[in-house]
Amino acid sequence: MSISTPGGPERRPTVVSTGKKPAAGRPAAGDKPAAKAGAGKAGGGKGTPRPGAGGKGRKPVTPVKVSQGRSWGPIALFVAVGVLAVGIIGIGAWAVYQGAQPWQKRADAINGMVDFRKKDKDLVKGGNHQPGAIKYDVSPPVAGPHNQAWQNCMGDVYDAPIANEHAVHSLExxxxxxxxxxxxxxxxxxxxxxxxxxxxxxxxxxxxGLDKPISLQAWGFQLKVDNADDSRIDDFIKTLRVNASIEGPNALCDQGVTATGTTPRDNLQNNMPEQPTQ
Structure with a gap:
């Protein structure tokens, strides 16, 4: 750089030497090259090592997987509901199967049932009307000769004993x-x-004189149980009511004897209504 003064010649500035030589291969302070644009920005320069590039930079952090315990509550509930559903379907299928069976087979399946139709075929022939007292070998009787008048059987509840001779006709x-x-x-x-x-x-x-607390009779069938909670009572009723009739489902149960007492009422025989034909 030259400095010119008015009216005089140009003078060069005096360079003051420090006596020190620049280090070999090292540029002087004023001769450093300008940094390239973008150098020094994060991730932009060549001097910044990139993760995974083999440099000495920080390695990427691997996410830690948190293992959570399996929720057993909903699974247990699902399994319980499934088991219950299968059980209900199974019971329903069994009930349908049982209902489709002939009533005689369903009667045979009742535990403790006595089938007098197999034991004494003459006993269950029916239609044998006799006046007066009749001796029965089975107590209470389940079939055999009987009075022409039947006991009223429209869901009647009697608070005293009734005549066997009328009751057997109702069974028929x-x-x-x-x-x-x-x-x-x-x-x-x-x-x-x-x-x-x-x-x-x-x-x-x-x-x-019953040998068991409760005894159930249908025409030709008998079941004795110890208490009223026995489920076989309902099975007996469902299976044999009407089905055990040998006079058909239209046989009368009303207009019968409603009085209690063990002596048959022969004077009612001629007043009984005609039985409907099957």
Missing amino acids: HGTVWITYRPDLPADQVEKLKSKVQGKEKLMLSPYE
């Missing part, structure tokens, strides 16, 4: 006759009443 018409010991607890009697009262072709009465 398809009635289920439930009998119980006179000393059966009142709550048990009430349960039996609830099964009978107001339901056609059912009747209930106490019976002296």
